[in-house]
Amino acid sequence: PSGSCCIMLLVLVGLTEVPKNIPSDTKFLDLQNNRITELKENDFRGLTNLYALSVRNNKISKVHPKTFAPLKRMQKLYFSKNLMSTIPKNLPASLVELRIHENRIKKVAAGAFSGLGNMNCIEMGANPIQNSGFEPGAFKGLRLNFLRISDAKLTGVPKDLPDSLHELHLDHNQIQAVELEDLSRYKNLYRLGLGFNHIRNIEQSSLLYLPRLRELHLDNNRLTHVPQDLPNMKYLQVVYLHSNNISQVGVDDFCPRGFGMKKAFYNGISLFENPVNYWEVQPATFRCVGDRFAIQFGNYKK
Numbered sequence: 237p238s239g240s241c242c243i244m245l246l247v248l249v250g251l252t253e254v255p256k257n258i259p260s261d262t263k264f265l266d267l268q269n270n271r272i273t274e275l276k277e278n279d280f281r282g283l284t285n286l287y288a289l290s291v292r293n294n295k296i297s298k299v300h301p302k303t304f305a306p307l308k309r310m311q312k313l314y315f316s317k318n319l320m321s322t323i324p325k326n327l328p329a330s331l332v333e334l335r336i337h338e339n340r341i342k343k344v345a346a347g348a349f350s351g352l353g354n355m356n357c358i359e360m361g362a363n364p365i366q367n368s369g370f371e372p373g374a375f376k377g378l379r380l381n382f383l384r385i386s387d388a389k390l391t392g393v394p395k396d397l398p399d400s401l402h403e404l405h406l407d408h409n410q411i412q413a414v415e416l417e418d419l420s421r422y423k424n425l426y427r428l429g430l431g432f433n434h435i436r437n438i439e440q441s442s443l444l445y446l447p448r449l450r451e452l453h454l455d456n457n458r459l460t461h462v463p464q465d466l467p468n469m470k471y472l473q474v475v476y477l478h479s480n481n482i483s484q485v486g487v488d489d490f491c492p493r494g495f496g497m498k499k500a501f502y503n504g505i506s507l508f509e510n511p512v513n514y515w516e517v518q519p520a521t522f523r524c525v526g527d528r529f530a531i532q533f534g535n536y537k538k
């Protein structure tokens with residue numbers, strides 16, 4: 237290996253453990269699709285220049301608490317498709333992106349992300365985690381932009397996620413309802429995904445905690461009416477309500493009465509696959525929609 241190499245990508249295959257003597261100027265280390273079972277204390281010794289590490293699709297169930305200590309510049313860690321039951325301890329402070337989809341995580345311990353300041357993205361879907369699996373303070377101190385916990389075992393919106401979140405995706409869970417205080421922490425959200433859950437009810441005023449929300453996905457749930465707060469959401473532009481059990485749409489369900497109250501018009505509303513007769517919905521219902529093609533109605537077929 238030459239010292240003049242500026243970006244060094246190392247792809248290694250056929251492994252049951254992390255090989256020794258990885259060049260210290262390696263920036264990208266790709267160990268995915270191997271049969272590594274464990275990350276040991278000195279596996280990454282000297283790799284102070286490493287920027288991204290992929291151990292995706294291995295059989296890792298154990299990570300030594302000091303494994304990541306040398307990785308002072310690591311920003312991206314790809315850990316999906318392994319056998320971890322918790323988030324690895326002592327993630328590097330420099331980490332920006334963690335993908336740990338499809339493991340066996342049931343618990344996120346208090347302080348699991350302590351020492352990390354600002355992160356862009358955590359993807360931890362397809363883990364068997366329930367609401368009780370998040371210990372209080374699990375995300376304490378972390379500023380995070382994007383979080384996805386899809387395909388898990390959540391029955392409600394977790395209440396103790398980082399309050400900095402701009403995007404939160406909780407689709408394909410078993411969430412039954414959104415209660416008044418559930419979203420009170422997440423004032424910075426601009427996109428919220430709750431599709432493919434079992435939501436029957438969204439408590440009135442619960443969405444008013446999200447004054448900046450632009451996009452709301454509530455498709456494939458069991459809603460019987462349009463959530464009451466929509467007319468008061470000034471910046472909401474996209475709302476998916478298709479595949480629910482909505483049988484009536486009222487003239488004031490989407491738009492405020494007062495002119496100029498809405499700061500951004502809708503550019504996407506989906507209502508297809510609901511038992512509502514679209515010819516019974518008054519055209520004025522959509523007076524704050526940018527153009528008529530933004531509304532997807534379709535026919536009810538079930």
Ligand SMILES: *[C@@H]1O[C@H](CO)[C@@H](O)[C@H](O)[C@H]1NC(C)=O
Pocket residue numbers: 458460481483
């Ligand atoms: C749809 O709502 C009606 C009441 O409006 C209810 O009787 C029916 O059971 C609901 N269907 C489903 C699939 O939840």
